[in-house]
Each structure stands twice: as C-alpha cells, then as structure tokens.
Amino acid sequence: MIAFLETARAKEEAERMASSIISSQSYSFPPSSLYSASDIRKSTTFAVMIAETRNGEEKILRAFSGFIGGKASAPGYVNPCFSQHSFDSAAAKNDKAIHELTERIENGDTSLIEERRRLTEESIRAISGLYSFSTWDGKRIKLPGNAPTGTGDCAGLRLINTALRKGWEMKGLAEFSIQEDGTLSFRAPCRDRCSLLLPDMLGLDIIYADEAIAVIDKKAGMLSVPGRGEDKIDSASYRFHRLFPSSPEVCHTHRLDMDTSGLLVMAFTKEAHRTVSMEFESKTVEKEYEAVLEGVIKEEEGVIDAPMRLDVDNRPYQIIDMEKGRRAVTRWKRIKIEVIDGEKCTRVKFYPETGRTHQLRVHSAYIGHPIKGDRLYGVRKPGERLLLHASGISFIHPADGERISFSSHPPF
Numbered sequence: 001m002i003a004f005l006e007t008a009r010a011k012e013e014a015e016r017m018a019s020s021i022i023s024s025q026s027y028s029f030p031p032s033s034l035y036s037a038s039d040i041r042k043s044t045t046f047a048v049m050i051a052e053t054r055n056g057e058e059k060i061l062r063a064f065s066g067f068i069g070g071k072a073s074a075p076g077y078v079n080p081c082f083s084q085h086s087f088d089s090a091a092a093k094n095d096k097a098i099h100e101l102t103e104r105i106e107n108g109d110t111s112l113i114e115e116r117r118r119l120t121e122e123s124i125r126a127i128s129g130l131y132s133f134s135t136w137d138g139k140r141i142k143l144p145g146n147a148p149t150g151t152g153d154c155a156g157l158r159l160i161n162t163a164l165r166k167g168w169e170m171k172g173l174a175e176f177s178i179q180e181d182g183t184l185s186f187r188a189p190c191r192d193r194c195s196l197l198l199p200d201m202l203g204l205d206i207i208y209a210d211e212a213i214a215v216i217d218k219k220a221g222m223l224s225v226p227g228r229g230e231d232k233i234d235s236a237s238y239r240f241h242r243l244f245p246s247s248p249e250v251c252h253t254h255r256l257d258m259d260t261s262g263l264l265v266m267a268f269t270k271e272a273h274r275t276v277s278m279e280f281e282s283k284t285v286e287k288e289y290e291a292v293l294e295g296v297i298k299e300e301e302g303v304i305d306a307p308m309r310l311d312v313d314n315r316p317y318q319i320i321d322m323e324k325g326r327r328a329v330t331r332w333k334r335i336k337i338e339v340i341d342g343e344k345c346t347r348v349k350f351y352p353e354t355g356r357t358h359q360l361r362v363h364s365a366y367i368g369h370p371i372k373g374d375r376l377y378g379v380r381k382p383g384e385r386l387l388l389h390a391s392g393i394s395f396i397h398p399a400d401g402e403r404i405s406f407s408s409h410p411p412f
C-alpha cells in the first residue's frame with residue numbers, strides 16, 4: 001500500500017494533534033498528567049482520521065500504535081483491536097513464570113531457555129487469538145496464522161477498524177511520528193503487517209487513494225463491475241462504492257476481465273471519473289500487462305495488428321475480422337522462456353495501443369500462443385488461472401495535472 005487517503009485536511013488535523021501533545025506535554029485528549037508525553041517513544045506512530053457518519057456528521061478519530069507507557073489506549077483515542085481486559089488476563093497467565101525463568105537464565109541456567117520459549121509462544125498465541133477486525137460487509141476476521149508480532153497494532157489500522165465497525169465513511173487518514181524538533185514524519189500503512197489484513201477488511205487491495213482517485217489491485221476471479229442478476233452484483237466497483245458511499249455509483253474509469261488481475265482506477269468524484277475516463281478514450285493512458293503464453297516465442301519483440309469484433313453468434317467471444325473488425329494493436333516484448341508444469345512457456349510484456357474487449361487474449365491466440373489458463377481462447381486445466389496481470393498504469397492525475405504511475409508485481 002503506497003498511500004491511503006492521506007488528504008491535506010487529515011494532515012492539518014495531524015499537525016493540530018501533535019501541537020496539542022507538545023504544548024500540553026500529554027498525549028491524552030483532554031490532557032492529563034496520567035498520560036505524559038515523556039512516555040512516547042521515537043518509534044511511536046500516531047494517526048488521525050476524518051470520518052463521516054451515516055447522518056453526514058463529521059468525526060475526528062485518533063489512534064496510536066502499540067502501547068504507550070504500557071497502555072494500549074487513552075482518553076480521546078479509539079480502542080485497540082482487542083479487549084483490554086482479555087488481553088491483560090492472557091498476558092498475566094504466563095507472565096510471572098516467564099520473568100522467573102528469565103532471571104534464572106540470566107544467572108546461568110541455560111537449560112531453561114526452551115521452557116521460556118514455549119511459554120512465550122503460548123502467550124503470543126493466546127493474545128493473537130483476541131484480535132478481531134471488522135470488514136467492509138459487516139463481518140469479523142481474526143489474525144492470520146502467519147502474522148508477525150505487532151500485526152493489528154498499527155495506528156491507522158485501528159482507525160480503519162473503528163470506521164468499518166461503526167459504518168462510517170473514511171474521508172482522510174494521516175499516520176505520523178513526532179520528531180525531536182516537533183516536526184511530523186508522515187508514513188503510509190505498513191506493507192509487512194497491515195497488508196495482511198487490509199485487503200480482507202476493505203474488500204479490496206487499495207494500493208493508493210487520495211481525494212480524487214484510488215488505484216486497486218484486483219484479484220483474478222473478481223468482476224470489475226456488476227453483471228446481470230443479483231448473483232453477479234459483487235464486483236470491484238460495487239465494493240468500492242459501498243466502502244465510499246459518497247463516490248459516484250459508476251466509480252470505475254475502465255475495466256479488466258474477470259479472469260485478469262491487476263491495476264484498476266476508481267474515482268471518488270464525478271469530475272475525476274469524467275476526466276480519467278476521457279483519458280482512456282483519448283488513449284493517453286499508458287498500460288502494461290504481464291502474461292505467460294503457451295509455447296516458445298523466438299522473437300524478442302513485435303507488434304500484433306489485427307482488427308477485432310464481437311462474435312455475435314457466440315457471445316462473449318471476440319474474433320479477428322480483417323474486413324469488419326475494429327482496429328486493435330498490441331505491442332509485446334519477450335521477458336524469458338520458463339517451464340511450467342513440464343511445459344515450455346514464454347513470459348511477455350504487453351503494451352496495448354487500443355483497448356478492445358479481450359484484446360490481449362484474442363491476439364495471443366491469433367499468433368498461436370494463447371495465454372496460459374485462458375478458458376475462452378486456450379485451455380484451462382483444473383486449478384489454473386488466467387496468467388494475465390495488469391502490471392502497470394500511468395495517467396494524468398485529474399486534480400493537479402501531473403502524470404502519476406503505479407506498478408504491481410504479478411502473483412504468478
């Protein structure tokens with residue numbers, strides 16, 4: 001995750017929050033000597049969120065990461081993602097024994113190291129089981145089993161969890177630490193811990209979001225937009241609008257095939273939607289895909305120029321039609337030859353100059369090298385997915401007019 005709703009307004013609230021902590025020498029709101037700023041460590045991260053209730057009332061939420069002076073919360077802050085009482089009980093169970101073992105180990109009895117490790121791991125497992133996180137659709141999830149220590153304690157994640165639990169819309173989020181000179185160092189949600197939870201909590205893997213646009217990394221198998229029928233309403237667009245109700249109902253600026261994973265641009269405002277959509281229409285958006293094709297391609301690069309149209313007798317298939325098809329052009333570059341399931345394949349980069357439906361899939365099949373796992377234009381074996389990923393996108397930001405670029409490593 002690069003940045004998540006780090007808006008100018010949120011950063012202003014962060015500056016105001018830090019100023020209060022520094023001037024009062026207390027991190028609680030209202031200030032109290034029980035919550036002294038002297039307990040704040042250099043590594044402590046704070047966060048502030050601008051949220052909006054279902055009735056349109058603005059709320060300012062605050063959080064800090066981990067513990068300050070042994071406390072997981074304080075007046076004016078949201079609660080951690082666990083019950084403090086349950087946490088204390090779980091920690092106390094082995095705490096005394098661990099301290100006694102540590103003293104004996106420090107006095108030379110190294111035979112007790114394994115016993116201390118066992119009790120420590122037992123306490124960590126018990127505490128990890130207490131964490132609970134809200135999701136975009138009103139459900140609850142637990143910490144994954146492979147989560148490193150500290151997962152679920154980040155300040156920003158605590159705020160996101162609170163907003164989701166209350167059903168409030170997130171409008172801005174700023175995470176920061178306070179430097180010795182009083183300045184703030186802003187940071188994005190961490191990848192090593194928050195990324196284990198946020199995609200499931202939000203229902204989408206949002207790698208960037210500001211006041212105008214968001215970029216998500218769509219999973220293979222997820223629709224970009226709702227299909228026909230109630231059973232096909234779940235999609236990236238549907239989830240985004242449900243997560244951010246003030247966004248346009250038609251919030252997607254382009255689409256990816258359901259079987260294709262990768263970068264998808266959403267809009268928070270109608271103006272941003274119109275501007276970015278026009279960029280796609282005018283072909284000023286630069287797109288890059290990575291794919292694995294069946295067979296070996298000897299050439300290092302090339303261009304596929306083959307017009308396409310819908311096969312009206314066999315929807316949703318698209319076909320090459322040199323006479324009646326619409327212009328479709330794809331540049332490609334070979335990355336390497338690799339072996340998958342005992343078969344030689346070619347990994348390539350695609351740079352489509354046009355954006356026809358199923359263009360990369362049809363063009364790949366047209367040159368005799370279907371994309372591996374393509375159930376429409378090739379062969380998909382049990383357990384396979386389409387090995388096509390929207391790995392890069394670059395466009396003009398609708399607010400400031402600067403070109404902005406994003407990349408995503410393919411999960412295959």
